[in-house]
Amino acid sequence: MATTIKRVEIESRRELSELMRDQFLSLDAAARDSQRKVAWCTSVGPCEILSAMGFEVYFPENHGALLGARRLSHEFIPRAVSIGYGAESCSYMNSDIGSTLMGHSPLQDVFGIAGPPKPDLLVYSTNQCREVQDWWSFYGQRDGAPVMGVCPPTHLGEVTPEQVAFVRGQLEQLIERIEQQFSLKLDYDRLREVVTLSSRASTLWRQVLDTATAHPAALSFFDGVIHMAPVILMRGTQKAIDYYETLLNELNRRVEKGTGAVPDELHRIYWEGMPIWPKLRELSEKFYDLRAIVAASTYCNSWAFDEFDGDDPLEWMARTSIEIFINRDEPVKQRFLIEMFDKFAIDGVIFHNARTCPNNTNSRFGMSERLREELSIPVLVIDGDLSDVRFFSTAQTMTNIEAFIEQIEELQR
Amino acid sequence: MSEALYVGVDVGSSATKCVIIDETATLVGHHVNHSGFDYADAVDMSIRRALRQAEGTLEDITRCVATGYGREHVKMADRQVTEITCHARGAREWYPQVRTIIDIGGQDTKVIRLSEEGRMVDYRMNAKCAAGTGTFLESTAFKLGLSLSALDELAMASSEQAVLNSYCTVFAGTEVIERIKAGQRREDISMGLFRSIAARISEMLSARSDAVAVTGGVAAHCRAMVKALEEMLETEVWLPPMPQHAGAYGAALLAASQEDTQRRSTSHVTHR
Numbered sequence: 219m220a221t222t223i224k225r226v227e228i229e230s231r232r233e234l235s236e237l238m239r240d241q242f243l244s245l246d247a248a249a250r251d252s253q254r255k256v257a258w259c260t261s262v263g264p265c266e267i268l269s270a271m272g273f274e275v276y277f278p279e280n281h282g283a284l285l286g287a288r289r290l291s292h293e294f295i296p297r298a299v300s301i302g303y304g305a306e307s308c309s310y311m312n313s314d315i316g317s318t319l320m321g322h323s324p325l326q327d328v329f330g331i332a333g334p335p336k337p338d339l340l341v342y343s344t345n346q347c348r349e350v351q352d353w354w355s356f357y358g359q360r361d362g363a364p365v366m367g368v369c370p371p372t373h374l375g376e377v378t379p380e381q382v383a384f385v386r387g388q389l390e391q392l393i394e395r396i397e398q399q400f401s402l403k404l405d406y407d408r409l410r411e412v413v414t415l416s417s418r419a420s421t422l423w424r425q426v427l428d429t430a431t432a433h434p435a436a437l438s439f440f441d442g443v444i445h446m447a448p449v450i451l452m453r454g455t456q457k458a459i460d461y462y463e464t465l466l467n468e469l470n471r472r473v474e475k476g477t478g479a480v481p482d483e484l485h486r487i488y489w490e491g492m493p494i495w496p497k498l499r500e501l502s503e504k505f506y507d508l509r510a511i512v513a514a515s516t517y518c519n520s521w522a523f524d525e526f527d528g529d530d531p532l533e534w535m536a537r538t539s540i541e542i543f544i545n546r547d548e549p550v551k552q553r554f555l556i557e558m559f560d561k562f563a564i565d566g567v568i569f570h571n572a573r574t575c576p577n578n579t580n581s582r583f584g585m586s587e588r589l590r591e592e593l594s595i596p597v598l599v600i601d602g603d604l605s606d607v608r609f610f611s612t613a614q615t616m617t618n619i620e621a622f623i624e625q626i627e628e629l630q631r
Numbered sequence: 632m633s634e635a636l637y638v639g640v641d642v643g644s645s646a647t648k649c650v651i652i653d654e655t656a657t658l659v660g661h662h663v664n665h666s667g668f669d670y671a672d673a674v675d676m677s678i679r680r681a682l683r684q685a686e687g688t689l690e691d692i693t694r695c696v697a698t699g700y701g702r703e704h705v706k707m708a709d710r711q712v713t714e715i716t717c718h719a720r721g722a723r724e725w726y727p728q729v730r731t732i733i734d735i736g737g738q739d740t741k742v743i744r745l746s747e748e749g750r751m752v753d754y755r756m757n758a759k760c761a762a763g764t765g766t767f768l769e770s771t772a773f774k775l776g777l778s779l780s781a782l783d784e785l786a787m788a789s790s791e792q793a794v795l796n797s798y799c800t801v802f803a804g805t806e807v808i809e810r811i812k813a814g815q816r817r818e819d820i821s822m823g824l825f826r827s828i829a830a831r832i833s834e835m836l837s838a839r840s841d842a843v844a845v846t847g848g849v850a851a852h853c854r855a856m857v858k859a860l861e862e863m864l865e866t867e868v869w870l871p872p873m874p875q876h877a878g879a880y881g882a883a884l885l886a887a888s889q890e891d892t893q894r895r896s897t898s899h900v901t902h903r
Contacts, residue, residue, distance in 0.1 A: 587837065590753070601758050613700050614739060618756055621715035625751050628716075 225506070226477055228441055230465045234448070237461055241451055242329040248274035249335030255400065256335045258357070260350045261450050262520065262542055263343040264368060264389055264535055266416050269454045270409040271402050276335050277451055278353065281325070282310025285317060286495030286605030288324045295606060309574040309605035311353040318360075339396065342367040345545045347577040366395055370540045373547045377540055385536035410531045412454040417526035417534070422462035423449040424522035429469040430513040431562055434478025436469040439489045439512035440502035441479060449521045480511040485626050486563055489515040490555065491570030492578050492604040497612065504616055508623045514562040516543055516555070517578075544578055552585055559595065566596040566626045568619075573601070573609040596629065598622040635693040636660075636685060639882025640677060641714060642670055642701030645737035645765065646848055649677035650879040651685045652887055656724075660685030661876055670704035678707075696882040700738060712885055714878045715754050719743045721881030722844045725871040730840040733832055733868075734877070735849040735856065737765040740828075742835040755835040763831030765849045767800050771824055774804050779852055782821050786855035789822035791815075794830065803827065825859035833863050844869040846877035 248254040257273035259265040265275045285291045291309055294316030299305045301319070303312050314334075317323050323333035340354040340363055351367060358365035368388045371381050393404050426445065429436035437445070445465060452458040472478075487505065489512045494501060505512055523538040539545075543554055559567065567589065569581035576582065581599045590597040600618055603609035634653055641648040643666060651660035662680035666673045682688065689707075697705035698717040705711075714734070722732045723745065732743040740763045744753040757763045772782040793815065797803040803824070810820050828849075843866060849856050851874040860868045871877060 590837075596753075614756060617700065617713050617715070621713040621754060624713060624716045625754065628750050629752070 226472075226479070226481070228437065228445070228465070228468065230461070230468050231444070233461060233464060234445060237452070237457060238447060239329055242325060242331055245274050245276050245335045246329075246331040255338040257339040257341055258337045258354065260342045260346065262345055262539060263341055264392065264539070265341075266409060266412045266454045266531065266535060267389065267393060267396070267404065268339075268341060270412045271396060271400075271404055273339065274335070276337070278314055278334065279310055279350075280447070280451060281317075281323070281334055282308075282314050282605060283493075283495050284324050284328070285313040286310075286607075287498060289496045289607060290317070290322075290324060291496070291605040292608050294320055294322075306574050308347070308349040308353070309603055311349050312574075313605055314353070315356050318357075336361055337363045339363055339400070340365045341392070341396075343539055344369045345372070345539050345542060347544075347575075349577075364395075364399055366392055368392060368539070370536075370545065372545055374540060374545060375547045375550055377537065381540060382533060382537045385540055386532050389532050389536055406531070410528070413526050413531035413534055414528065415456060415459060416454040417523065419449050419453060419455075419458040419462055420521060420523040421525055422459060422466055424519075426462055426466050426469060427514070427518055427522060429466070429473055430479075430511070432473040433563070434476065434480065434483045435486070435511045435513040435562075436472040436477070436479060438479040438502070438505070439493075439515045439518060440498060440505075442515065442518035443493045443498065446518055446521060453521075478511065480506055480509060482509055483511040484509040485565045485623060486511055486513045488513070488555070488559055488562065488564040488567045489517065489570065490567060490580055491517070492572045492575050493517060494570065494572075494602045494610060495605055496607040497602070497610060497615075500612065500616075501619075504619055508620065510623055512568075513564065514558055516558070516580075519558070520544065548583060548585060551580060552588065555585075555589065556593065559593065564595070565630070566598065566622060568622070569597065569599045571599050571601050573603045574606060575604050578604075596622060596625050634691070636682075636687045636691045637883050637887035638678065638681070638692050638695040638707075639717065639879040639884070639886060640674055640695065640697050640699075640702075640705045640708070641717065641876075641878035641882060642666060642674060642697065642699040642704055643714075643736055643738070643848070643878075644700055646875065647673040647677045647699075647701070648876050648879040649674075649681040650873075650876050650883045651681045651687065652880075652883045653685075654887075656884065656887060658873075658880065658883075660687070661873065661879070663875060666701060670701040671706070674701075674705050694886040696886040698878050698882045709886070712882060715741055715743055715756075716751065717878040717881035717885065718846050719745060719751050719754075719881065720884050721877035721879075722846055722871060723749050724880065724884055725877075726842070726844050726869055728842050729844045729869070730842040731836065731838075731844070732877075733843065733845045733847075733850075733860065735763075735765060735828070735832075735845065735847040737769075737848060740764050740832060740835070740847075742832060744838060744840075753837055755837065757831065757835065763828050765847070767803065767828065768824060768849060768853070770800055771804055771807060775807065782824070783853040783855045785818045785821035786825050786853075787822075787858070789816070789818040789855075791819040791822075793819040793823040793826070795820075795823040795827040797827070822855060822859070825853065825855040826863065828856065829859040829863035832860065836864075839864070841866050842869075843867075844871060846871060846874045848875045851875035 257268040291313035295312040297316035298312040448458040660681035697708035
C-alpha cells in the first residue's frame with residue numbers, strides 16, 4: 219500500500235516572493251533612472267560600502283544560480299565558450315555572459331524586467347574565487363563601467379590582525395576610488411548603520427539555520443538555499459531583518475510542535491559544496507523519499523557572520539570577508555566541518571565535486587577521506603556542477619545517494 | 632512446485648538478470664537477457680524464463696527485490712535496493728570472507744568495501760564518463776571490428792606489458808590507432824585495454840585487501856579482465872560461479888531475508 223507523505227511548506231515563502239519581486243523591480247527602475255546608480259557586487263563582497271554610498275546593489279552570482287535553477291545554463295554556456303571562456307570555467311560566469319550575449323534572461327519571465335540592470339560600477343572581492351574578476355571585466359568593457367576590487371589573502375589558517383588590517387586598507391582605497399570616480403563622499407555613520415543592519419540579518423540567518431539542530435530538523439538545505447536570498451541580495455537593509463524575524467518565528471513554532479522539514483526523519487546528512495541548482499527539486503524529493511534530511515551545509519552557513527560590535531565597520535567587513543570558510547586552509551575547514559557534524563548530529567556527509575567550481579569543492583585534496591577515517595562517518599562524493607547540467611548524471615547520482623543511505627542504515631543496525 | 636520462491640531482478644543498462652532461490656536459499660532458477668529498449672518486456676522475459684527453470688509459477692513468488700538502473704520497471708517488486716548493496720550481498724554469499732567487491736557493469740563500475748562482519752563500510756562508483764566500464768571495452772572492440780569475446784581471446788595471448796594511457800573512451804580509440812600505426816601487436820593492444828580499466832579501478836580502492844571478488848558482465852565474459860586486475864592489485868581475484876548474476880542473486884537473498892521484510896520500502900512513497 220502506498221504511503222503518502224504530506225510536505226509541510228514554509229509559509230514565509232510567499233513573503234519572500236514579494237520581497238524578491240520588489241528588489242528586482244527596484245533595480246530595474248534604478249537602471250533606467252539617470253539619477254540613480256547601480257553597482258554590481260560579488261556575493262560576499264563589500265556591498266555595505268556601496269549601499270552606504272547610495273548605489274543600488276546587484277549580485278550577478280544570483281543570476282548564475284537562477285540560470286542553473288531554470289535549467290538554462292547549458293543553452294548559454296556554449297556562446298561564452300565560443301568567445302574564449304573555457305568550457306570548464308565557472309558555469310555561473312559562462313552562463314551569465316552567454317545569456318547576455320544571446321539577449322535572454324530568466325528575469326524577463328520571473329519578474330517581467332528586461333534583464334540584469336546595466337552597471338555603473340562593478341566591485342568584486344576575490345575572497346571566494348578569482349573568476350569574478352574576469353567575469354566583471356567582461357561587463358566593464360562592454361558597458362564602459364569601472365571595475366574595482368579587493369584581493370584579500372587566501373587559504374588562511376588563523377586570521378591575524380595584520381591580515382585584517384591589510385584588507386581594511388584595501389577597502390579604504392576602494393572607497394577613495396569610488397569617491398573620486400563618482401564625486402561622492404562616504405558617510406561613515408551611514409556605513410555603520412548599514413553594517414549594523416547587515417550583521418543583524420546575518421545573525422538572524424544563523425538562528426534560522428540552527429533550527430535544523432532540532433529533531434526533526436525544522437528546515438532542510440533545500441529550503442535554506444531558497445530562503446538565503448535576502449541575506450545575500452538585501453544585506454544591510456531592514457527588510458532582510460524583518461523577513462528573517464518572520465521566518466525564524468515560523469521555524470521556532472515548527473520546532474515547538476515537532477514539525478520536521480522531512481516528516482519522520484531517519485537520517486541526517488551534511489552537504490558540503492555548492493548546490494546543484496538544476497537538480498534541486500529531484501534531489502530534495504530523493505532525500506525526502508529516503509526519510510533523510512540534509513540538515514546542514516557549508517554553503518548556507520557562508521553568510522552567517524560574527525556579530526558587529528558597533529565599533530569599526532570597515533574592520534568588521536575586512537574580518538568577515540576573509541574569515542569565511544572558502545577563504546581558509548584545509549585544517550581550518552576540517553575543524554569547522556567536524557564542529558558542524560557534531561552540532562547537527564550528522565549521520566553521513568555528501569561532498570559535491572562541482573566540475574567548474576574547484577574553489578568551492580573540498581573533496582580534491584583528501585579531506586573526504588581524512589574525515590571518513592578520523593570520524594568513522596560515511597562519506598559520499600558525488601560528481602556534478604552548480605549550474606551546468608551536462609556534468610551531472612541523474613541515474614548514477616540517485617543510485618549513489620540511495621546506496622549511501624543503505625550504507626548508513628546498515629551501519630546503524 | 633508449491634514452495635515459496637524469492638526473486639531478485641537486476642535491470643542493468645545492457646542486460647537484465649533474474650535469480651530465483653527457494654526457502655533453503657538454494658538457487659533454483661536464473662536467466663539473463665538484453666535489457667533492450669523495453670525494460671518491462673525484458674523484466675517479464677527474465678522472470679518467466681527463470682521461473683520455468685525453477686519449475687514455479689508467478690503465484691509461487693513470495694517476495695521480489697529489484698535492483699539495477701532500471702529497477703523501477705519491475706512492477707512486482709516489493710522493494711527496490713541499489714545494485715551496490717545487492718552485489719555485496721551476492722558476493723558475500725559465495726565468499727563469506729570477501730572484503731572488496733569489484734563490480735564492472737556496462738554503464739558503471741563500483742568498488743565496495745566490507746567490514747569483517749560483512750557490513751558495507753565504503754563504496755565508490757566511477758565518475759560520469761565511460762572510462763573503466765564495460766561500455767569502454769564494447770565501444771573500442773566495435774571500433775576494431777571485434778566482438779568482446781574476440782578481444783578477450785586476443786588479450787589472453789598477449790606477451791607484453793602494454794598499458795593504454797588514455798582515460799577517455801574517445802581518446803583511447805585514438806591511442807589504439809596510434810599503437811597500430813606504431814606496429815604494436817594486436818594482442819598487446821587488446822590487453823592494454825583491460826589494463827587501462829584495471830588501472831582506473833585501482834584508483835577507486837580506498838584500502839587494499841587480499842580478499843577481492845569481481846562481479847558483473849565484463850568479468851563473466853572476459854578472462855583478461857580478471858588477469859589484468861590480478862596483475863594490478865597483485866593478489867588473486869575471486870571470480871564467483873555466476874559473476875553476472877551477483878546483483879540479482881543478492882537481491883533474491885535480500886527478498887528471502889527475514890530481517891529485510893522488517894525494513895521500510897522507499898519505492899512506495901508518493902508525493903503530494
